[in-house]
Amino acid sequence: MAGLASDGSNPDVSLLYDINGLAREAPPWFDRVMGFVGEYGIMLGLVLVALGCWWSVRRRGTLTDSVTALSGLVWAPLAAGIALLVNIPIRGFVERPRPFKDHEGLDVLVDGKTDFSFVSDHATMAMAIGVGIFVAHRKFGLAAIALAFAEGFCRVYMGVHYPTDVIGGFALGTAAALLLAPVALALLTPLVSAVARSRHGARLVRSRSAAERCTLPETLGVPEQRMGSAEKDLAA
Structure with a gap:
């Protein structure tokens, strides 16, 4: 794709310069922080949100x-x-091409970006994870989606993506997480149910305290007697 005009006639490029211009005005230490956050920090934050979601859902509600x-x-x-x-x-x-290859005056905060720009891998991955967590738990999902939007902002701030690269990544990540979710959950639910019924994997799905609070057998497509035995294993 040919380089885009940088004279203000293209809103994508204009917004790129506006957001990246913040990096030129910020102190060097802040740009270093933003570079780390945009490259690694927000992804680590998404992992922590996912772990928090796991810890929460295994301790609350029913099996x-x-x-x-x-x-x-x-x-x-x-x-x-x-x-x-x-x-x-x-x-x-x-x-x-990456925006800094076609446009001068950008403050690029990370080196080594030689691949193509559209769409942003970071924005795609962050939004797919965020929407996937939202499918599991709305509160944690909203926090993850907020981190995904922050990731998109950081990629433009760092001078390595156009805004439309990020928007495309958001669209791709959301589509993958939502459109394939019904089939994925239909396949994953029986597997997670099997883990919940196993003796050694049950605590990955249900905490001991939550299992002890459960007084009635629950059904997950298995006989009631078997599910009762699984709950006893969890409480053991």
């Missing part, structure tokens, strides 16, 4: 609720991986 939520949580990184795979041919087809 059925925990299995359903954890199935969605397992889907989140899988959706991100699928979205990144889909992005490989998209990048190869569009062949959009």
Whole structure:
């Protein structure tokens, strides 16, 4: 794709200069922080949100609720991986250079970006994980989606992506996480249910204290007697 005009006639480029211009005006230490946050920090934050979601859902509600939520949580990184795979041919087809290759005066905060720009892998992955966590738990999902939006801002601030690269990443990540969710959950729920019924994997799905509070057997597509035995294993 040919370079875009930088005379203000293209809103994508104008917004790029406006956001990246903040980096030129910020102190060097702040730019270093933003570079780290945009490259690694927000992804680490998404991992922490996912861990917090896991810790919460295994301690609250019923066993059925925990299995359903954890199935969605397992889907989140899988959706991100699928979205990144889909992005490989998209990048190869569009062949959009990084903005700093076509436009002068940008403050680029990270080195080594030699691949194509559209769409942003970081924005795609962050939004896919955020929407996947939202499928599992709305409160944690909203926090994850907020981090995904922050990731998109950082990528433009760092001078390595156009705003439309980020928007495309958001769209791709959301589509992968939502459109494939019904099939993914249909496959993952029985697997997580099997883990919940196992002796050694049950605590990954349900905490001991939550299992002890459960006084009635729950059904997850298995006989009631078997589910009661699983709850006893969890409480052991």
